[in-house]
Amino acid sequence: MATRTVEEKNKELVVEFYELAINQRKPAESAAKYIEHPYTQHNPEVPHNGPAGFIQFIEAMFKKHPGLKVVIHKAVANENFVALHVHLMRDESDPGIAVAEFFRIENGKIVEHWDVMQPVPGKTASGNSMF
Amino acid sequence: MESALESPFRTQEEAMSKSPVERALIERTLKIIYDQIFNGGRAELLPTIVAGPYIQHNPLFPNGTEQLVGYIRQAKSVPCEVKRVAVEGDLAFVHVRYLNWAGKETAGVDIFRFDVDGKIVEHWDVLQPVPETANNPNTMF
Numbered sequence: 001m002a003t004r005t006v007e008e009k010n011k012e013l014v015v016e017f018y019e020l021a022i023n024q025r026k027p028a029e030s031a032a033k034y035i036e037h038p039y040t041q042h043n044p045e046v047p048h049n050g051p052a053g054f055i056q057f058i059e060a061m062f063k064k065h066p067g068l069k070v071v072i073h074k075a076v077a078n079e080n081f082v083a084l085h086v087h088l089m090r091d092e093s094d095p096g097i098a099v100a101e102f103f104r105i106e107n108g109k110i111v112e113h114w115d116v117m118q119p120v121p122g123k124t125a126s127g128n129s130m131f
Numbered sequence: 132m133e134s135a136l137e138s139p140f141r142t143q144e145e146a147m148s149k150s151p152v153e154r155a156l157i158e159r160t161l162k163i164i165y166d167q168i169f170n171g172g173r174a175e176l177l178p179t180i181v182a183g184p185y186i187q188h189n190p191l192f193p194n195g196t197e198q199l200v201g202y203i204r205q206a207k208s209v210p211c212e213v214k215r216v217a218v219e220g221d222l223a224f225v226h227v228r229y230l231n232w233a234g235k236e237t238a239g240v241d242i243f244r245f246d247v248d249g250k251i252v253e254h255w256d257v258l259q260p261v262p263e264t265a266n267n268p269n270t271m272f
Contacts, residue, residue, distance in 0.1 A: 044267070076223075
């Protein structure tokens with residue numbers, strides 16, 4: 001097997017970060033392991049930059065939506081960016097939210113984050129899902 | 132964690148064997164979409180960079196290029212700025228600032244899948260209107 005490239009390692013790291021923080025309900029542990037300052041935060045709802053803002057935001061989401069989970073549909077790594085296409089569901093019956101994420105990685109840690117979110121509609125013009 | 136994942140760990144080898152599309156071809160197609168078709172309003176170029184039925188996952192558009200071409204023609208152009216791009220194998224994620232999407236500044240990520248010639252076969256997107264204010268000092272871009 002070929003040696004893993006930095007890009008492959010970055011992708012694994014982001015997927016592990018995401019799984020541990022959200023599906024395994026350990027945002028503080030995940031932040032400590034995978035996030036580094038300044039963790040510049042471009043999601044307008046998150047209260048501030050840095051790991052603390054991320055933890056605070058995710059924990060508030062768990063309080064509001066105890067059944068919250070995410071399914072990663074696509075992940076690509078390119079240079080120091082990793083991008084994900086994600087289906088976030090707040091509970092079993094939730095049609096959910098489509099999310100696209102960009103993370104910037106430096107020296108094996110996530111240092112910057114952007115995302116966009118859009119509610120998944122009940123019907124689409126093509127009949128295809130948003131994923 | 133495997134249950135929550137489809138296949139984010141596609142290896143370089145798998146990506147290459149599935150589609151050996153060259154990065155330069157993808158970049159050329161992206162330049163045509165954002166520079167010429169969206170910003171330049173040259174809607175007629177869209178069918179030239181698409182292969183097959185154009186599988187569409189944007190919930191408001193059907194498969195195919197016809198309705199999208201009509202939308203761009205009616206709008207004259209779709210002003211936008213490409214902020215960052217991530218390409219791996221046959222997929223590209225493009226983070227875009229749409230200056231006036233349905234009347235609002237909108238943050239978007241377009242995801243495209245390409246064939247070996249760098250033509251688009253499938254498109255997904257996520258679009259979020261940029262809010263007036265943010266809880267942190269940064270923009271969405």
